[in-house]
Amino acid sequence: MDVRLVVVGAGFGGIGMAVALRRAGFDDFVITEEGDDVGGVWRENTYPGCACDVPSHLYSFSFDPYRGTRSRYPGQPDILAYLQQVARRHDLYGRLRTRTRIVSATYCDETGCWELATESGATLRTEVVVFATGQLHRPFTPDIPGLDRFAGVTFHTARWRHGVEFDGRDVAVIGTGSSAAQLLPHVAEVARGVRVYQRTPHWILPKPAREFGALTHAALSLPGGHRLYRTALSHGADALLAPMMRRGWSARPAEWVARAHLRRSVQDPRLRAAVTPRYPIGTKRILFDNGFYRALARPTVELVTDPIVRLTPTGIDTADGTHRPADIVVFATGFRAADFLAPLTVRGRGGRLLAEDWAGGADAFLGLAVPGYPNAFLIAGPNTFNPAGSNPGMKEIQIDYILRCLRWRAQIGAPAVEVRADAAAAYRRWLDEALTRTVWPATHQPSWYKHANGCVTNPWPASARSFARMLEHPPAQAFRPLYLAEEAQSS
Ligand code: N01
Numbered sequence: 001m002d003v004r005l006v007v008v009g010a011g012f013g014g015i016g017m018a019v020a021l022r023r024a025g026f027d028d029f030v031i032t033e034e035g036d037d038v039g040g041v042w043r044e045n046t047y048p049g050c051a052c053d054v055p056s057h058l059y060s061f062s063f064d065p066y067r068g069t070r071s072r073y074p075g076q077p078d079i080l081a082y083l084q085q086v087a088r089r090h091d092l093y094g095r096l097r098t099r100t101r102i103v104s105a106t107y108c109d110e111t112g113c114w115e116l117a118t119e120s121g122a123t124l125r126t127e128v129v130v131f132a133t134g135q136l137h138r139p140f141t142p143d144i145p146g147l148d149r150f151a152g153v154t155f156h157t158a159r160w161r162h163g164v165e166f167d168g169r170d171v172a173v174i175g176t177g178s179s180a181a182q183l184l185p186h187v188a189e190v191a192r193g194v195r196v197y198q199r200t201p202h203w204i205l206p207k208p209a210r211e212f213g214a215l216t217h218a219a220l221s222l223p224g225g226h227r228l229y230r231t232a233l234s235h236g237a238d239a240l241l242a243p244m245m246r247r248g249w250s251a252r253p254a255e256w257v258a259r260a261h262l263r264r265s266v267q268d269p270r271l272r273a274a275v276t277p278r279y280p281i282g283t284k285r286i287l288f289d290n291g292f293y294r295a296l297a298r299p300t301v302e303l304v305t306d307p308i309v310r311l312t313p314t315g316i317d318t319a320d321g322t323h324r325p326a327d328i329v330v331f332a333t334g335f336r337a338a339d340f341l342a343p344l345t346v347r348g349r350g351g352r353l354l355a356e357d358w359a360g361g362a363d364a365f366l367g368l369a370v371p372g373y374p375n376a377f378l379i380a381g382p383n384t385f386n387p388a389g390s391n392p393g394m395k396e397i398q399i400d401y402i403l404r405c406l407r408w409r410a411q412i413g414a415p416a417v418e419v420r421a422d423a424a425a426a427y428r429r430w431l432d433e434a435l436t437r438t439v440w441p442a443t444h445q446p447s448w449y450k451h452a453n454g455c456v457t458n459p460w461p462a463s464a465r466s467f468a469r470m471l472e473h474p475p476a477q478a479f480r481p482l483y484l485a486e487e488a489q490s491s
Contacts, residue, residue: 001113005029005128005406008102008116008344011040013132013379013395015083016061019090020399026406031092032116032124034101038087041137042079047160047179048186050076053207053288057226058233058390061086065226070211104345105129107374112415112484114376127415130402131341132379132395135458136448138336142174146311154329157183164328166190172316172326174308176202178287180332184301185291187330194301195324197308197316200445201274203281205254206261207288234389238463241388244282245438245461255281265293274305280439284447285387337448338362338457340382348373349418361455365424365478366471368398374416374482375409377402382457383431385449389464397468405475414481423478434461 005021007014010033018031035043052059056066056074064086066074074082087093101119108115116124139156147154155161157179171191173180176198188194212220219225243250258281266272275296296303306318315325336342340362346354352372357363364370367384368377379398386394409417435441440449440456449458460467 001127002125003028003030004126005130006114006116006124006126007031007130007132008105009033009040009132009134010035010038010087010096010098011042011132011134011137012061012083012392013134013399014038014040014130015086015092016392016395017130017132017379017399017402018092018095019061019063019086020403022090022092024403024407030095030097030124032097032100032102032118034099034119036098038083038092038096039080040083040134041158042076042083044137045076045158045160045179046162047157047183049182049184049290050179051182051290052076052079053178053290054390055233057220057230058237059392061392062227062230062396064089065230070217072208072210072212102344104347105131105376106345106347107349107376109349110484112374112482128375128377128406130377130379131344131346131381133341133344134380135337135340135385136335138339138342139331140334140336141331142333144308144311146317149313150311150326150329151313152327152329154331156331156333158335166328168192169327170315170325171195172197172324172329173332174329175199175332175334177332177334178285179334180330181287181292182290183330183332185295188295188298188301192300194295195304195316195326196296196301197304197318198275199307200279200284201277202284202287203255203258203277204261204287204289204292205258207290234393234464237389238465241286242463244286245387245440245459246282247280247437247439247442251281251439254286258286261289262293265289266297268297271296271303274303279443279445282387283439283443283445284449334448338451340378340457346373346376348376360453361451361457363424363428363457365419365427366398366401367460368402369405369419369424369479371419371421371424374418377405384460384467385458386464386467387449387459393464394460394467397464397471401471401475405479408475408479409481412481415484416482417475417479418482419478420480427478431461437461 007017010031014031021029052074055072060066102116103119104117106115114126114129139158141156153164167190169191171194174197220229244254306320309317309319317323349372362382364381367381379395435456438461451457
């Protein structure tokens with residue numbers, strides 16, 4: 001055994017797990033990270049305007065608040081610096097193995113340990129593995145005909161090429177999700193012309209003032225101020241935003257607010273009609289307006305709603321037969337969010353393959369454990385994304401549960417613990433029932449919340465508080481100990 005526990009990934013989930021391990025006095029672990037630093041998506045996404053639409057007091061760990069900031073929402077550099085600080089403060093850099101891409105994880109029935117193979121051909125043996133690879137870090141670039149013949153520059157928002165000059169160039173932005181909406185105002189500022197290719201409009205809410213006033217800032221700096229504000233925000237998000245994922249009338253007020261904001265922001269009735277969604281709010285990730293509508297109304301910006309047919313060497317052809325020139329094509333086309341853990345190959349007991357178990361869509365007990373995969377846990381696994389609140393907070397809840405599993409395992413002296421199939425099936429029944437009360441299963445909108453087969457794999461269907469409540473129970477109720485002889489028989 002090289003080490004007792006490996007955390008794969010050094011974003012919010014991996015760093016949070018490592019801090020919890022340290023605090024619990026568990027020191028025999030390493031964090032592997034394919035990049036060259038901590039940060040996860042906040043290291044990978046550096047496009048202009050990249051920021052978080054969730055307030056910093058909520059988009060942070062409960063145990064490590066942002067200090068001294070006047071800004072309500074953190075920008076990408078702030079979040080990256082924050083994660084680096086947390087890693088430094090908790091002395092995690094010594095545990096971090098950067099540029100280490102894990103390509104496969106194989107459970108060995110004979111030894112009861114996991115063998116993690118790295119891209120460079122090394123093997124890391126461990127008792128426990130925690131996958132904290134996140135949901136939004138595998139960029140998706142559609143295979144548009146002619147892409148290989150385009151003579152200009154193309155790249156994905158998550159692989160921003162800072163050396164590329166936008167001044168005086170014709171730019172195509174494909175997609176109108178959060179990334180496109182954040183970067184458009186910045187690109188439109190400098191480019192000669194920008195064409196925004198929209199397939200489906202998003203619901204967009206107005207964004208409150210970005211800076212705290214002096215008084216609020218002073219109040220938040222008082223002892224307990226941060227915690228109080230965070231709690232209030234968390235309850236507010238549950239009360240105001242969570243109903244937006246429900247079917248029925250409860251989301252109507254939010255739609256009215258979004259429509260009123262659109263009326264105020266976009267004067268041209270044709271443009272306004274083109275960006276008005278025709279599906280219930282909450283079906284896709286709701287955006288907050290960072291200047292997107294204002295940028296769309298600029299004379300140098302054109303919204304294109306005709307479907308893209310092909311790229312040519314000089315630009316983009318759409319279905320109406322129009323050719324629009326482009327020097328740069330930016331793919332703001334999102335992520336392969338439903339392909340959890342891919343392209344990592346995970347093999348559990350008896351050589352079972354996780355990709356086969358998940359062929360119909362990823363599925364894990366509480367989003368963190370799968371029957372047949374002992375001593376393996378996920379952070380930000382299936383159906384744990386909170387569309388309406390603090391995702392670092394959701395991860396802390398999962399981390400706390402994983403830690404309790406590990407303590408229970410140590411207490412009973414079992415080499416491994418595994419979630420019971422009946423407990424996982426009961427949770428699945430509850431989840432399916434909860435999902436039917438949301439807008440996601442019934443609406444046929446493309447969205448990263450779903451697997452290609454329509455199965456809703458990513459978002460959590462209730463409030464953050466109910467997630468915390470559900471993960472309060474002792475792991476012994478759902479997990480079972482595994483002993484090596486028993487494993488050999490049952491695999
Ligand atoms: O990706 P998206 P994103 N032809 O999947 C379009 C988080 N985030 O990178 O809607 C043409 O939302 C696609 O069209 P459609 C946040 O959780 C957070 O913007 O599928 N268009 C859509 O418009 C967010 O939800 C922050 O019809 C194509 C766009 O590409 C998540 O990341 C900031 C296409 C993809 O939108 C992903 O956001 C930034 C095709 N073939 C991001 N394929 C915060 O502030 C796709 N599209 C926290």
